[in-house]
Amino acid sequence: MELLVAAALGLVTACAVYLMLRGRTFPVVLGLALLGYAVNFFIFVAGGLAVGAPPLVADGAAAYADPLPQALVLTAIVIGFGTTGFLLALALRARAATGSDHVDGEEPR
Amino acid sequence: MSFWQAHLVVLPVVLPLAAGALMLLFDEGRYALKAAISVAATLALVAAAIALARLADAGAVHVYRLGDWPAPFGIVLVADRLSAVLVLLASALGFAALVFSLARWSRAGPRFHALFQFLLMGVNGAFLTGDLFNLFVFFEVFLAASYGLALYGSGAARVRAGLHYIAVNLTASLLFLIGASLLYGITGTLNMADLAVRVPAVAAGDRMLLEAGAAILGIAFLVKAGMWPLGFWLPGTYAAASAPAAAVFAILTKVGVYAVLRVSLLVFGAEAGASAGFGGDWLVLGGMLTLAFGVICMLAAQELSRLAAFSLLVSSGTLLAAIGTGGVAVTGAALYYLVVSTLGVGAFFLLIELVERGRAPGANVLAVTAEAFGLGDADGEIPAEEVVGIAIPAAVGVLGVTFACCALLLAGLPPLPGFIAKFALLAALLDPDPISAAAWSLLVLLTVSGLAATIATARAGVRIFWASPERSVPRVAVIEMAPVVLLLALCAGLTVQAGPAMRYLQDTAQSLHAPRGYIEGVLAR
Numbered sequence: 001m002e003l004l005v006a007a008a009l010g011l012v013t014a015c016a017v018y019l020m021l022r023g024r025t026f027p028v029v030l031g032l033a034l035l036g037y038a039v040n041f042f043i044f045v046a047g048g049l050a051v052g053a054p055p056l057v058a059d060g061a062a063a064y065a066d067p068l069p070q071a072l073v074l075t076a077i078v079i080g081f082g083t084t085g086f087l088l089a090l091a092l093r094a095r096a097a098t099g100s101d102h103v104d105g106e107e108p109r
Numbered sequence: 110m111s112f113w114q115a116h117l118v119v120l121p122v123v124l125p126l127a128a129g130a131l132m133l134l135f136d137e138g139r140y141a142l143k144a145a146i147s148v149a150a151t152l153a154l155v156a157a158a159i160a161l162a163r164l165a166d167a168g169a170v171h172v173y174r175l176g177d178w179p180a181p182f183g184i185v186l187v188a189d190r191l192s193a194v195l196v197l198l199a200s201a202l203g204f205a206a207l208v209f210s211l212a213r214w215s216r217a218g219p220r221f222h223a224l225f226q227f228l229l230m231g232v233n234g235a236f237l238t239g240d241l242f243n244l245f246v247f248f249e250v251f252l253a254a255s256y257g258l259a260l261y262g263s264g265a266a267r268v269r270a271g272l273h274y275i276a277v278n279l280t281a282s283l284l285f286l287i288g289a290s291l292l293y294g295i296t297g298t299l300n301m302a303d304l305a306v307r308v309p310a311v312a313a314g315d316r317m318l319l320e321a322g323a324a325i326l327g328i329a330f331l332v333k334a335g336m337w338p339l340g341f342w343l344p345g346t347y348a349a350a351s352a353p354a355a356a357v358f359a360i361l362t363k364v365g366v367y368a369v370l371r372v373s374l375l376v377f378g379a380e381a382g383a384s385a386g387f388g389g390d391w392l393v394l395g396g397m398l399t400l401a402f403g404v405i406c407m408l409a410a411q412e413l414s415r416l417a418a419f420s421l422l423v424s425s426g427t428l429l430a431a432i433g434t435g436g437v438a439v440t441g442a443a444l445y446y447l448v449v450s451t452l453g454v455g456a457f458f459l460l461i462e463l464v465e466r467g468r469a470p471g472a473n474v475l476a477v478t479a480e481a482f483g484l485g486d487a488d489g490e491i492p493a494e495e496v497v498g499i500a501i502p503a504a505v506g507v508l509g510v511t512f513a514c515c516a517l518l519l520a521g522l523p524p525l526p527g528f529i530a531k532f533a534l535l536a537a538l539l540d541p542d543p544i545s546a547a548a549w550s551l552l553v554l555l556t557v558s559g560l561a562a563t564i565a566t567a568r569a570g571v572r573i574f575w576a577s578p579e580r581s582v583p584r585v586a587v588i589e590m591a592p593v594v595l596l597l598a599l600c601a602g603l604t605v606q607a608g609p610a611m612r613y614l615q616d617t618a619q620s621l622h623a624p625r626g627y628i629e630g631v632l633a634r
Contacts, residue, residue, distance in 0.1 A: 025272065032279050039283045046294035069290065072242055076286055079249045086256060087275050094272050097265045105269035
């Protein structure tokens with residue numbers, strides 16, 4: 001399972017980095033959103049991988065999953081969602097204000 | 110202990126939060142009410158910060174448990190001398206920028222005061238928190254507010270610069286999360302004091318991962334601090350931002366510097382076992398590169414706002430290099446420099462708006478071009494009539510004097526405290542007997558940076574104040590001039606009271622380099 005998780009994480013991150021390096025605002029926003037997903041997943045994994053283990057006190061549980069990363073992920077999701085929404089609105093605004101959807105606000109010569 | 114004293118530590122976070130939230134209830138028509146709430150809250154914040162600084166000076170670490178859970182489990186706010194000084198600095202700068210904004214800027218768009226209060230809340234929280242993840246949350250709070258403030262006033266230039274600013278800082282925040290979760294994965298804690306206890310005990314096999322996490326975290330901090338080559342977003346954004354926003358943004362780079370200082374001295378201090386002093390060499394190198402880059406750009410800058418932004422880079426570079434160098438005396442001098450340079454750059458950003466008001470857009474570029482091609486001297490005949498004297502309008506006079514004070518501050522020339530800061534830094538660098546090559550290079554760079562700042566600001570000043578008298582005299586309101594004078598008066602106060610201020614900051618450095626008190630205070634052992 002470790003290999004699968006690590007490979008999936010790496011793939012998503014690679015796609016995100018590729019998208020973020022594009023010159024148009026929309027791929028950049030998508031890239032940041034995707035990187036946000038990868039990072040959230042990464043935080044989740046930082047607590048260790050456990051299958052079928054409850055995060056909080058339960059009767060007869062042999063092992064517990066780490067509950068803290070789950071709480072951290074929740075916070076990170078909320079913040080990431082808000083800032084990505086803001087960035088998207090700003091990208092639209094930039095398109096309207098500069099007449100170009102290039103990240104520098106003008107077409108490359 | 111009285112009620113107020115018990116809750117003093119959380120006050121710098123709660124006050125702006127409450128004020129900002131309260132203002133959201135009123136619509137934009139109630140302008141005077143909002144301005145009154147904002148000013149009252151910021152004044153109260155300054156008073157609370159002064160009380161906090163006095164409380165922290167007793168030496169003990171004041172811990173505030175949020176939700177009353179004990180330290181490694183719950184989130185704590187910690188007020189030691191460093192946090193208290195920086196909270197005071199942030200609120201004083203915030204107050205000046207707020208008063209300045211009352212004249213014009215706060216009416217230029219919606220929700221200025223609420224954004225401003227949330228920014229102060231995030232900055233104060235970042236200075237006070239003792240928890241790594243909570244630090245991330247406060248970073249996001251002030252960043253979110255700063256996104257709004259950076260775009261405040263609108264316009265294509267702000268939107269363009271804002272897009273870069275937000276994209277870069279979002280990426281840095283994600284790096285922050287990766288670094289923090291790596292540290293958590295290895296040590297199993299996010300409390301900074303607890304991290305300091307656990308880092309020396311990390312198994313040798315995990316140490317590489319731990320240091321990678323710390324390095325990624327450091328990159329996130331250094332993006333905020335504007336270290337070369339991570340700081341390319343900074344000049345454009347700060348130069349495009351409205352004057353009060355840019356002035357209060359001067360403290361944002363210092364939040365990055367603070368985070369580096371706190372984590373490197375607490376978690377990777379002398380007692381961190383195999384990881385002691387991790388990253389120090391990189392900080393020195395990066396700081397000196399930032400310093401050199403900032404100096405070159407200051408000389409090349411054609412617009413005053415860009416000149417100010419680059420002087421902020423110079424200040425960041427100096428601080429990072431000094432932190433990397435280490436040593437109690439160097440850290441103490443660096444803290445004095447931090448306070449002085451933040452006040453100086455803040456005043457400069459405010460002043461620029463006033464100075465530029467009377468000038469046609471693009472006048473600086475024209476002046477430089479004329480200088481380069483010798484156009485100004487083409488008709489260099491001596492005027493036939495002897496000019497007896499030119500009446501200087503009072504506004505120009507005041508602006509000229511304050512501009513000269515800002516220039517002295519940035520360049521580190523006496524009698525203003527920029528000189529004391531630089532002198533203390535140089536003296537501390539020269540103190541250890543075999544002076545290292547890095548310290549020598551920093552010494553040279555610091556001296557050269559002072560010279561370059563003198564040249565750059567003097568050139569700009571000559572171009573503005575000794576230019577042809579036909580230009581219109583800027584209309585300056587007293588309420589706009591007062592904050593600039595207030596900031597400069599604070600600097601003058603730091604010169605007169607340099608002894609006590611330096612003593613306070615040396616004590617701060619002393620306790621930073623001996624983090625046992627902080628750790629024991631937080632973990633209540």
